[in-house]
Amino acid sequence: MKAFQTFEGLVCPLDRTNVDTDQIIPKQFLKRVERKGFGACLFYNWRFDEKGNKKTDFILNQPDYAGASILVARDNFGCGSSREHAPWALQDYGFRVIIAPSFADIFFNNCQKNGVLAIRLDERKVETLIGCASQGAFHLTVNLAEQTLTGNEFKEKFDIDPYQKELLIKGLDEIAITLNYDNDITAYEQRHAM
Amino acid sequence: MKPRTIIEKIWDQHLIHRENGKPDLLYIDLHLVHEVTSPQAFEGLRMNHRSVRRPERTFATVDHNVPTAQNRETKDSISKIQIETLQKNCKDFGIELADIYSPHQGIVHVIGPELGLTQPGKTIVCGDSHTSTHGAFGAIAFGIGTSEVEHVLATQTLWQKRPKTMQIKVNGQLGIGVGAKDLILAIIAKYGISIGTGHIVEYTGEAIRRLSMEERMTVCNMSIEAGARAGLISPDQTTVDYIKGRRFAPKGAVFEETTRKWLELASDEGASYDRTIEIDASEIEPQVTWGTNPSMGASINDTVPDPESFESEEKRQAARKAITYMDLKPGTPIHDIPIDVVFIGSCTNSRISDLRQAAQIANGKHVHEGVRALIVPGSYTIKKQAEAEGLDKVFKEAGFEWREAGCSMCLAMNDDIVPSGKRCASTSNRNFEGRQGTGSRTHLVSPAMAAAAAIHGHFADIREFATTR
Numbered sequence: 218m219k220a221f222q223t224f225e226g227l228v229c230p231l232d233r234t235n236v237d238t239d240q241i242i243p244k245q246f247l248k249r250v251e252r253k254g255f256g257a258c259l260f261y262n263w264r265f266d267e268k269g270n271k272k273t274d275f276i277l278n279q280p281d282y283a284g285a286s287i288l289v290a291r292d293n294f295g296c297g298s299s300r301e302h303a304p305w306a307l308q309d310y311g312f313r314v315i316i317a318p319s320f321a322d323i324f325f326n327n328c329q330k331n332g333v334l335a336i337r338l339d340e341r342k343v344e345t346l347i348g349c350a351s352q353g354a355f356h357l358t359v360n361l362a363e364q365t366l367t368g369n370e371f372k373e374k375f376d377i378d379p380y381q382k383e384l385l386i387k388g389l390d391e392i393a394i395t396l397n398y399d400n401d402i403t404a405y406e407q408r409h410a411m
Numbered sequence: 412m413k414p415r416t417i418i419e420k421i422w423d424q425h426l427i428h429r430e431n432g433k434p435d436l437l438y439i440d441l442h443l444v445h446e447v448t449s450p451q452a453f454e455g456l457r458m459n460h461r462s463v464r465r466p467e468r469t470f471a472t473v474d475h476n477v478p479t480a481q482n483r484e485t486k487d488s489i490s491k492i493q494i495e496t497l498q499k500n501c502k503d504f505g506i507e508l509a510d511i512y513s514p515h516q517g518i519v520h521v522i523g524p525e526l527g528l529t530q531p532g533k534t535i536v537c538g539d540s541h542t543s544t545h546g547a548f549g550a551i552a553f554g555i556g557t558s559e560v561e562h563v564l565a566t567q568t569l570w571q572k573r574p575k576t577m578q579i580k581v582n583g584q585l586g587i588g589v590g591a592k593d594l595i596l597a598i599i600a601k602y603g604i605s606i607g608t609g610h611i612v613e614y615t616g617e618a619i620r621r622l623s624m625e626e627r628m629t630v631c632n633m634s635i636e637a638g639a640r641a642g643l644i645s646p647d648q649t650t651v652d653y654i655k656g657r658r659f660a661p662k663g664a665v666f667e668e669t670t671r672k673w674l675e676l677a678s679d680e681g682a683s684y685d686r687t688i689e690i691d692a693s694e695i696e697p698q699v700t701w702g703t704n705p706s707m708g709a710s711i712n713d714t715v716p717d718p719e720s721f722e723s724e725e726k727r728q729a730a731r732k733a734i735t736y737m738d739l740k741p742g743t744p745i746h747d748i749p750i751d752v753v754f755i756g757s758c759t760n761s762r763i764s765d766l767r768q769a770a771q772i773a774n775g776k777h778v779h780e781g782v783r784a785l786i787v788p789g790s791y792t793i794k795k796q797a798e799a800e801g802l803d804k805v806f807k808e809a810g811f812e813w814r815e816a817g818c819s820m821c822l823a824m825n826d827d828i829v830p831s832g833k834r835c836a837s838t839s840n841r842n843f844e845g846r847q848g849t850g851s852r853t854h855l856v857s858p859a860m861a862a863a864a865a866i867h868g869h870f871a872d873i874r875e876f877a878t879t880r
Contacts, residue, residue, distance in 0.1 A: 239843040241805040248489040250450035299540040301556035330558035380433045395566045405427045
């Protein structure tokens with residue numbers, strides 16, 4: 218996993234609640250057996266019409282948000298299917314940070330495993346952030362060690378589980394960590410006579 | 412000893428390592444695998460020279476993108492690679508695969524219980540959010556992403572933060588013609604799609620106790636649609652009776668001993684939950700969703716709501732977007748919504764009792780002109796059972812397509828697609844934009860309601876036909 222320390226990027230507001238993983242990456246793109254290359258399919262049905270032309274009214278297609286790497290959305294982002302293709306697509310497109318008041322559980326875990334920082338921020342602060350980002354050209358600096366978000370007048374702290382924070386900052390391979398517990402796992406299996 | 416919920420009992424039994432400030436390391440008893448969310452996980456194992464720790468605790472099938480046409484020939488070359496990749500991975504790592512022509516093939520959440528792999532007290536995971544289905548047996552079962560699939564393959568464990576617990580108590584009895592699907596849709600319509608976030612839900616109460624195992628699976632299946640990490644039901648005699656004699660079920664004296672342990676798992680009298688919700692089953696009517704998430708639902712005798720009637724701007728905005736996408740008008744009676752396609756299938760509603768209910772409605776009638784109606788059994792076993800009962804004949808004579816097992820039109824990864832702009836009455840679990848095909852419009856309903864919609868060409872109140880539940 219790619220380590221995450223500090224990150225600075227252009228913020229794109231996605232003013233929607235309940236963005237489900239079917240929207241983040243529609244199912245026709247789940248047939249590939251690789252982890253890479255899903256960025257082109259991100260929000261496909263919102264970005265492109267049936268002929269494959271860009272829909273100019275969708276925010277990611279607006280010139281002001283070209284190169285955006287921090288996404289801000291409303292409640293319950295990433296609900297629905299467990300497809301890890303959703304964070305793969307966001308990451309492959311260039312997003313490294315997703316900020317929302319709340320996330321669906323599986324999506325949140327999937328982000329973590331890929332070094333995509335999903336930040337839960339209270340609704341009022343997200344409102345402010347969406348306001349700032351809606352003006353365009355709004356950049357935010359995310360400092361994971363300090364747990365701060367900074368951009369122009371915007372300065373906020375965010376909460377994160379300390380263990381998750383450590384894994385992200387160090388970019389650790391979770392399987393390698395777990396394999397250190399091999400004796401405990403074996404002992405468990407023996408206790409349960411398997 | 413302090414009374415405990417079944418959730419706490421199973422969790423504590425599976426604990427391998429606990430440490431302050433870290434998630435718990437849990438043992439995983441059963442790992443179900445399918446073609447779509449596993450290839451990158453196996454690739455990860457190979458890259459790191461790792462093996463599958465417990466292949467015998469892993470079981471695979473192909474369901475998401477397999478064709479449901481009779482010859483089962485995969486024309487899509489990319490799908491074909493995905494299926495072949497799973498075949499190779501199972502062979503290389505020694506995992507049993509219910510392959511496309513296997514008599515055990517079917518939707519992963521249908522065949523787990525069918526084979527007796529799903530048992531009370533187990534921790535069960537799969538790279539699919541509807542893994543919550545297996546909770547019907549009193550198991551902690553939840554969906555995971557592909558990185559976690561790789562983690563379970565390599566270690567047979569997962570790091571999990573202990574979730575909060577929620578009780579959804581369903582009092583009273585469901586009315587005639589009202590089923591498990593209506594119950595879960597009504598719960599989600601009332602409480603929303605994120606009520607369960609961070610929680611494992613236990614369904615309790617008289618109405619739940621009265622449900623068959625297949626109905627319980629329908630309820631638990633859609634726990635994820637309420638945002639829950641998992642949903643389960645404490646085991647009872649209904650659970651035990653269902654499991655007995657199945658391929659992977661304990662046999663003989665061991666079965667009796669295991670049964671005793673299973674029944675002890677049920678939540679203790681007086682156990683407490685972080686949150687409890689109570690609803691009255693007798694108030695629930697047949698449900699139809701009108702919007703683009705599962706909480707946007709109504710009773711059959713309601714009308715399409717006016718977005719302006721919602722209490723917050725956020726909800727008004729979401730409802731406006733939804734009814735525009737669905738091409739509906741506020742005030743239209745749900746009855747009057749015309750239907751182009753009917754899909755009876757999916758891990759929510761493709762089991763034998765679902766097909767029997769649909770067949771009861773379809774018997775002697777004919778699918779309405781211009782409607783395409785598909786029946787996709789959840790597994791090969793169910794298909795054969797239905798054929799033995801003559802249900803296939805009922806459906807075919809009524810003008811339904813009788814197809815092979817798979818996820819099919821629930822997510823339209825194969826050729827079973829709802830065309831853009833068309834409207835589908837579907838027994839599946841998600842009505843998201845484009846879920847059943849780009850531009851498709853989905854209304855979630857029970858199997859009986861779907862069959863009635865197929866016959867009438869629009870929604871109809873099933874209670875006008877039903878005499879028994």
